[in-house]
Amino acid sequence: MREFINQYIKLIASALTGLIFAYASFYLILNIYHQQEIARVMKVDVQSLSSYTTIQKNLDEVAENIKFTPNTYKGPYDTTMLLSMQGAISICRNYIMNDTFKDLTTHQEIGIVDIENFRSSFQNDVVNKCMIEQLYYFTSDRPILKEIRPFIKSNIQLFIDSDMYIKRDIFNNSSYFFNSDHTDNTYRSSVKDAFAHVMNHYKSASDFLLEVSRWYKDRVEER
């Protein structure tokens, strides 16, 4: 009887040890896989992308549109107001082509940390410093701003809410997901998707600023 109990206990202990070994091995391999997954980098030449060339083109056109010399102005509007509008658009243009964006164009490989810096620069520089601090001036109750006011208000609200999805996706990368090379190449890659989204937001911001600059040019040329 004693021997039987002894053997039985040995069996249970061996079975438990085997189960623990299996689960621990699985968990270790899962973690190693996850670490490799989030350390993936994307090879990209930012300067050759069409969205980057569009952004550059838009910002060059903005620089042309906001050329204003108060000495030669003979229009109906107040020159001080036009000068402050010019300053706001010019500052906004510099915030869109910020240091983080310029730094990213020199990278040949982009990882998730670079994407997060890119996204946070969009949030801080483009949305907060450019649109809320500078362009919100255009929503004040002045007769000259009657046409542009609803356009600027609605777009600024869109830009504030635009990066919520990306931020949530990037911050949740500490949770596991089983991704394979096939899914990575076909429909889901966190690095590629996040980069494409943020780049798109920058392009939308440059398009928006271009429209504001064209409105400004029309006001300046108005007689």
Place this chain on the structure above:
Amino acid sequence: MKNIVNKIFYVLKFILLILSFALSLLIIVKMYERLGKSLKESLSFFLPFLAIFIVFSINMVADQKAVKDNMFFNITSCLVLLVITYIGYRTIFDKNMIINSYMGYGMSFNYYSEAVPSIKMLLYGLVITDIFLMFIKEEKKPIPIKLESKEPIIEKEEKQETVVKEEKELKTPLKKKSTYTPKPSSRKRNEQYTSKNKYTDKKKR
């Protein structure tokens, strides 16, 4: 070789236990500091570590060979503690988990809190297995009997023949055997007497 490997894993088990406990303590203290909670509420997390410490120290003090000599258990313990150490390492040092650097935390609390149930389960599993192993009684190995002489087969056959011969001799009436055996030196002297050269013989005497 097996004993050496077993001892290595046995010692490594204790080193990894201390390392994993230290990392877990650091992470939990930082986590509860951020949440504004007192460490008393983290007792449920440290209970399995305490149980493992008690059980391993009993193994060491009582010199339980069922646990000490069980290589599979030692390897499994090392693997479990390695997993916990690796999770702690990633929580602090893996910067690709963006929440690590969010708001200057320096730790991926989200990732570690997801790993806590698995850590508890693995540690409690080890404790239960260790307790089961403690109840195993060591079987007494029989002491091997050493034979004094191992005689080859040929000698045995000779012995058997001599035994048979002796038996035959015993059946016949006993005859006195001459016990005299000539000495080898006396034989040589006899040979010398039989030689032809008398002069040399005399000299040799």
